[in-house]
Every structure is written in structure tokens, then in C-alpha cells.
Amino acid sequence: MNNKIRYTSNEIFEIFNEQHRLCSPLDFMADVSFVLTKKTLIYEWSEALDLLHWKKLAQFFNKEFKIEESLETWDSVLNPDDKRTLGDLCVFIAKVAEKEVVDPIKILGTECFSASTFLTLKRNLKNKGVDVANLRPSTKIEDFLDVDDNFSPLIEEITLTGVQVFDKLEYGKIKSERRYKYWIDKIVPNLIYKRSLTAGEIITFRDLVQKIIENKKLGEKA
Incomplete structure (x- = not known):
């Protein structure tokens, strides 16, 4: 059974940054040159990456990070999107989500x-x-x-x-x-x-x- 520990906000940010690095070159609607920072506004992030409407995005985050936050809660995190930042989002997810720590299994007595x-x-x-x-x-x-x-x-x-x-x-x-x-x-x-x-x-x-x-x-x- 693998253990679980809390993410840090920096780890959440790096996840989003890596997803942008890998996926934006494959999407002609995305801005490959856009540089993400924790001060990036949610609406800037959404436009640069051609993201879903915030309600769909909230459902995606619940599924991706295996959490069950309400739309009302996500509304307060993501909106108003010209005030909320990517850093705010990372801090929130770090408080509610856990990452899986993979433990070795033994095969013929060897981990x-x-x-x-x-x-x-x-x-x-x-x-x-x-x-x-x-x-x-x-x-x-x-x-x-x-x-x-x-x-x-x-x-x-x-x-x-x-x-x-x-x-x-x-x-x-x-x-x-x-x-x-x-x-x-x-x-x-x-x-x-x-x-x-x-x-x-x-x-x-x-x-x-x-x-x-x-x-x-x-x-x-x-």
C-alpha cells in the first residue's frame, strides 16, 4: 500500500508548468511562448493555454488530484479570474490534495x-x-x-x-x-x-x- 503526503504549492506549480511545456506545442490554439509564473492571472493562464470554462476546469481538477471540492469552493478560488492568480490556485490545491509515494515491492526477496x-x-x-x-x-x-x-x-x-x-x-x-x-x-x-x-x-x-x-x-x- 503506497503512502500519501501533502503537495507543496511549488510542486503544484511545477505540475502546471510541465503540462504547459509538454502540451502547448501540440495545441495550435495555445501560446507556446507564454511563461507561467505564480503571479499569472487565471484569465491569462486560461487564454494562453486554451483552457476549459472554470466549471469544467474545476471538475477536471477534482478528478486529476482525486479531491471532492464543491463548485462553490472552486468559484472562490478561480474567480474573479482577473484577480486570482496561479499562485493562489497552487496554494489551495496544496492544502486539499495528496500525492502518492510509491513504495517498492519485494520480488524474490529483493525490493x-x-x-x-x-x-x-x-x-x-x-x-x-x-x-x-x-x-x-x-x-x-x-x-x-x-x-x-x-x-x-x-x-x-x-x-x-x-x-x-x-x-x-x-x-x-x-x-x-x-x-x-x-x-x-x-x-x-x-x-x-x-x-x-x-x-x-x-x-x-x-x-x-x-x-x-x-x-x-x-x-x-x-
Whole structure:
């Protein structure tokens, strides 16, 4: 059973900063050049990152950080958005949310962080509605991200570790898929073009887990 401890406001800020760094280059509506600070106003943050309406954003935060704050409470935290800052938001979340501390599991009498980190990641993705039945350490990140709706849950879980894992995410080659929605399409199938996402040197979930562990150790020594 993993332990839980409180986040610091700085850790929450770094989570938002990392999400901006990774995701804004993939969204043509987002401002890649925008620099987040704790003094950034909520409305500035929302416009720069093309965020959801505050009510939807509140629901997202509840789900992401596994908390159950009311819309009334979130209204007081996020509004008025030309007065509230990102720093205010970070302080609030740090007071109500807890982060998971992954403990090693024993395999043949030896403590193994790799196994416990992978199993924790797999469990959390499943709790977010991701189909993890075939997820293995050897699963390729590109193949996983090729499935619709897998991107956001993975990015959430990776950034919640509190360490930088991906150097960058970028679009790779264009893939074509044949979709047979109707019988007529079996004669002339719809050809749908889809761009794959790559994660640089991190090819598999095994690579991903090792990167998380390595960067956590570096952070502890700093």
C-alpha cells in the first residue's frame, strides 16, 4: 500500500508548468511562448493555454488530484479570474490534495521500485478509464498514445510524479487508417489520416518507468 503526503504549492506549480511545456506545442490554439509564473492571472493562464470554462476546469481538477471540492469552493478560488492568480490556485490545491509515494515491492526477496512504479501507473490509468488489459512494460509509448483518449490520462499521471520525464512530445509520421463504418465503405473505405505522437528517447513503458525513478533520485539528491 503506497503512502500519501501533502503537495507543496511549488510542486503544484511545477505540475502546471510541465503540462504547459509538454502540451502547448501540440495545441495550435495555445501560446507556446507564454511563461507561467505564480503571479499569472487565471484569465491569462486560461487564454494562453486554451483552457476549459472554470466549471469544467474545476471538475477536471477534482478528478486529476482525486479531491471532492464543491463548485462553490472552486468559484472562490478561480474567480474573479482577473484577480486570482496561479499562485493562489497552487496554494489551495496544496492544502486539499495528496500525492502518492510509491513504495517498492519485494520480488524474490529483493525490493523493486520498477515493478511498483509500473503497477501504480497502470492502476491509476485504469482508474481514469484507460483500457490497460494489454499494457506491459514492453508496450510502446507511441502505440499507447495512438489510442484515442489515452493522451490526457498519461500526461496527468506522468506530471503528477513531480519530475520531468519527457524531453518533449512531438508529432511523428502521418498514419492512414481505413474505417469501415458502413457496408458501402467495404467497397470504397474511408481513408483517415492521423499523426502519431513520439516521446523522443523514451520508447516503451519500461523506459518511462526507469526515467521516473532516475529523475526522482536526482531530485532527492539536489
